[in-house]
Amino acid sequence: MLKRYLLAPGPTPVPPEVLLRMAMPAIHHRAPDFIPIFESAKNRLKWLCQTGNDVLILTASGTGAMTACVNNFLSPGDRVLVVNGGKFGERWTKICGAYAVSVEEVKVPWGRAVKPEDVARALERDPEIKAVFMQAVETSTGVYHDVEAVGGVIKGKKALFAVDAISALAVHDLKTDAWGVDLMVGGSQKGLMLPPGLAFLSVSEKAWEMAKGSKSPRFYFNLKKEREALKKNQTNFTPAVTLIAGLDAALEMIEREGLREVFARHARLAGAMRRAVGAMGLEIFPAESPSNSLTAIKAPEGTDGQEIYKRLREIYGVTAAGGQDQLRGKVFRVAHMGYAGVFDVITAVSAIEMTLKGLGHPLRPGSGVGAAEEAFLEQTAS
Amino acid sequence: MLKRYLLAPGPTPVPPEVLLRMAMPAIHHRAPDFIPIFESAKNRLKWLCQTGNDVLILTASGTGAMTACVNNFLSPGDRVLVVNGGKFGERWTKICGAYAVSVEEVKVPWGRAVKPEDVARALERDPEIKAVFMQAVETSTGVYHDVEAVGGVIKGKKALFAVDAISALAVHDLKTDAWGVDLMVGGSQKGLMLPPGLAFLSVSEKAWEMAKGSKSPRFYFNLKKEREALKKNQTNFTPAVTLIAGLDAALEMIEREGLREVFARHARLAGAMRRAVGAMGLEIFPAESPSNSLTAIKAPEGTDGQEIYKRLREIYGVTAAGGQDQLRGKVFRVAHMGYAGVFDVITAVSAIEMTLKGLGHPLRPGSGVGAAEEAFLEQTAS
Numbered sequence: 170m171l172k173r174y175l176l177a178p179g180p181t182p183v184p185p186e187v188l189l190r191m192a193m194p195a196i197h198h199r200a201p202d203f204i205p206i207f208e209s210a211k212n213r214l215k216w217l218c219q220t221g222n223d224v225l226i227l228t229a230s231g232t233g234a235m236t237a238c239v240n241n242f243l244s245p246g247d248r249v250l251v252v253n254g255g256k257f258g259e260r261w262t263k264i265c266g267a268y269a270v271s272v273e274e275v276k277v278p279w280g281r282a283v284k285p286e287d288v289a290r291a292l293e294r295d296p297e298i299k300a301v302f303m304q305a306v307e308t309s310t311g312v313y314h315d316v317e318a319v320g321g322v323i324k325g326k327k328a329l330f331a332v333d334a335i336s337a338l339a340v341h342d343l344k345t346d347a348w349g350v351d352l353m354v355g356g357s358q359k360g361l362m363l364p365p366g367l368a369f370l371s372v373s374e375k376a377w378e379m380a381k382g383s384k385s386p387r388f389y390f391n392l393k394k395e396r397e398a399l400k401k402n403q404t405n406f407t408p409a410v411t412l413i414a415g416l417d418a419a420l421e422m423i424e425r426e427g428l429r430e431v432f433a434r435h436a437r438l439a440g441a442m443r444r445a446v447g448a449m450g451l452e453i454f455p456a457e458s459p460s461n462s463l464t465a466i467k468a469p470e471g472t473d474g475q476e477i478y479k480r481l482r483e484i485y486g487v488t489a490a491g492g493q494d495q496l497r498g499k500v501f502r503v504a505h506m507g508y509a510g511v512f513d514v515i516t517a518v519s520a521i522e523m524t525l526k527g528l529g530h531p532l533r534p535g536s537g538v539g540a541a542e543e544a545f546l547e548q549t550a551s
Numbered sequence: 552m553l554k555r556y557l558l559a560p561g562p563t564p565v566p567p568e569v570l571l572r573m574a575m576p577a578i579h580h581r582a583p584d585f586i587p588i589f590e591s592a593k594n595r596l597k598w599l600c601q602t603g604n605d606v607l608i609l610t611a612s613g614t615g616a617m618t619a620c621v622n623n624f625l626s627p628g629d630r631v632l633v634v635n636g637g638k639f640g641e642r643w644t645k646i647c648g649a650y651a652v653s654v655e656e657v658k659v660p661w662g663r664a665v666k667p668e669d670v671a672r673a674l675e676r677d678p679e680i681k682a683v684f685m686q687a688v689e690t691s692t693g694v695y696h697d698v699e700a701v702g703g704v705i706k707g708k709k710a711l712f713a714v715d716a717i718s719a720l721a722v723h724d725l726k727t728d729a730w731g732v733d734l735m736v737g738g739s740q741k742g743l744m745l746p747p748g749l750a751f752l753s754v755s756e757k758a759w760e761m762a763k764g765s766k767s768p769r770f771y772f773n774l775k776k777e778r779e780a781l782k783k784n785q786t787n788f789t790p791a792v793t794l795i796a797g798l799d800a801a802l803e804m805i806e807r808e809g810l811r812e813v814f815a816r817h818a819r820l821a822g823a824m825r826r827a828v829g830a831m832g833l834e835i836f837p838a839e840s841p842s843n844s845l846t847a848i849k850a851p852e853g854t855d856g857q858e859i860y861k862r863l864r865e866i867y868g869v870t871a872a873g874g875q876d877q878l879r880g881k882v883f884r885v886a887h888m889g890y891a892g893v894f895d896v897i898t899a900v901s902a903i904e905m906t907l908k909g910l911g912h913p914l915r916p917g918s919g920v921g922a923a924e925e926a927f928l929e930q931t932a933s
Contacts, residue, residue, distance in 0.1 A: 180579055188575075188576070191574060192574040194557070194565065195563065195740075196562070200559075229610055232771050269768065365791050388614070388617075389612070389615040407561065407613070412791070
């Protein structure tokens with residue numbers, strides 16, 4: 170038996186409480202017993218997103234909600250900005266391209282965070298920009314973009330601010346309303362501790378106004394209809410009822426822990442992971458603003474990141490992630506997001522130590538784990 | 552405690568074997584341990600759909616796959632036929648409208664099945680028709696449209712044949728390839744005995760050819776990319792992994808029972824239900840070709856179908872369905888689809904008897920149940 174540990178940046182482990190809630194007998198989505206479950210999940214989701222706006226629940230992957238952001242609010246020919254600092258920034262550009270929305274990219278070198286002034290400058294150059302798309306956490310590089318600061322330069326402008334927070338929700342403090350985020354996208358399989366299959370989307374009044382002029386075709390992702398249904402604690406089409414029941418269970422756990430404490434826990438875990446990386450003589454990939462969701466680690470000189478990923482899995486049962494596109498072979502990524510605690514970080518670090526040692530890389534076993542322990546001890550002492 | 556029975560035309564009950572399979576710990580969708588699960592489900596799905604074509608697995612409700620049928624194969628201005636004999640026929644028309652596809656409807660009175668010659672005549676009048684859309688089972692009326700016969704009149708024509716089999720798959724014998732069905736749409740929460748959240752779509756070579764010319768915008772539902780991913784036992788975006796694991800478990804159950812036996816069981820259940828309806832002095836709504844998935848029953852003179860639906864639920868714990876749109880108040884609908892056996896029909900009939908008796912309708916308690924029992928006894932004797 171090789172005991173398995175899921176430490177990938179999504180899907181993430183699902184707590185037994187949530188697995189069992191989802192194993193309940195089927196409920197009819199239009200029947201009265203589903204209404205309180207849906208209503209509870211809906212209200213808790215608003216709390217999690219720190220918004221007074223509606224948070225729509227879609228039966229789809231996160232990319233479904235990203236698609237809905239483009240084809241419900243924009244029209245062919247509209248001009249938008251995309252902050253592109255990795256694989257998922259690219260995705261915004263591709264979605265816009267699919268709907269003939271004209272994109273100007275604010276290119277950010279992989280591993281860097283966007284400079285808010287670059288967004289401000291681009292908006293000044295073209296006041297007709299209808300939306301700014303970016304990630305909160307760019308999963309391919311492990312960078313956190315400063316949502317608050319970028320929100321600050323968009324405020325008062327015509328443009329909508331759309332944030333892919335799929336890898337950030339329930340990890341980083343994201344003040345949707347206070348920071349002027351018009352469209353906040355979430356997914357079930359990350360900080361929310363659920364299996365994949367649900368996407369979330371908070372929509373501001375400003376965005377609903379802009380939706381009136383949108384001329385892109387849509388049917389399954391028709392957000393106006395979802396909004397009407399949501400008022401009745403329903404969805405427009407048959408939703409993934411078991412996942413929604415699981416969502417309510419997961420949000421109940423988050424509520425019990427407390428939002429501040431959830432963010433603080435992720436900050437502690439990420440901080441300890443980064444200390445361990447340094448103590449192992451390794452480097453994190455982000456040159457600035459590393460996320461608290463996952464840590465992208467450079468494969469040391471003379472090793473192959475894909476080989477590290479493979480050995481972590483096959484020898485130690487630890488499912489992490491390799492690098493994508495230009496980072497393939499150059500980095501590997503370990504998540505500490507959602508249902509994650511101290512010993513998930515310890516397990517990851519220990520597995521990395523043994524893997525690198527096994528590959529002949531010079532490294533003192535226990536050096537990384539020791540540093541992570543010291544970080545945890547300091548955190549609990551303070 | 553009011554013990555609950557889910558006898559609605561979707562979602563349907565989920566067997567404990569499937570619920571437990573879905574409660575397994577999270578698996579990473581790109582990791583090797585997911586591949587055999589996905590591959591097994593994929594191959595069993597082809598077997599279930601009686602097709603050599605790819606059957607794509609989408610994380611969405613059935614309507615997501617219906618939307619994908621319109622925006623992956625057609626372009627604005629294309630002309631299509633829609634067989635519209637109820638609420639879900641209407642849905643095809645609405646989806647086409649959303650993508651500026653021009654619809655000619657073959658109108659079928661609610662409760663009637665389409666006449667294949669009407670489809671043939673419409674195709675002769677306009678040889679440029681690019682696709683024919685219809686339902687196998689029209690869930691709003693409980694009618695089965697003759698897929699084989701309609702397929703026969705389309706064969707050799709330019710048009711694609713797209714069938715919404717969401718309420719028919721794993722209930723009615725649907726020979727996708729032999730009957731010339733180019734696009735067969737399924738959903739998880741009906742005959743497949745799963746919670747909602749997955750949609751299925753088999754695509755013929757003729758349809759892939761037509762897809763090359765399609766100019767509708769798409770991103771989340773990009774079937775060409777799904778096809779490429781499917782070859783590698785993957786999906787284009789993060790799929791609902793727990794539902795796919797459940798899918799494999801459900802298909803394993805169907806495989807063990809045998810396809811012919813599954814269809815025969817549904818025919819027996821539906822036959823017994825219809826006998827019981829007659830014995831209670833009631834009438835089924837379909838004037839012809841009633842489906843084996845569900846039975847739509849006319850609310851007897853002087854009663855309200857919605858009241859019957861409500862009492863079934865509140866007094867007897869039986870979740871059936873009311874009527875939709877023009878049938879609201881006039882019918883109620885009971886399913887015998889998926890994880891259903893003899894005593895689900897007996898339960899439904901008994902609950903209907905008590906409900907109608909409670910509403911003052913003249914009816915001898917046990918008359919319907921007795922007739923159903925006789926039907927079952929004859930079936931097992933023969």
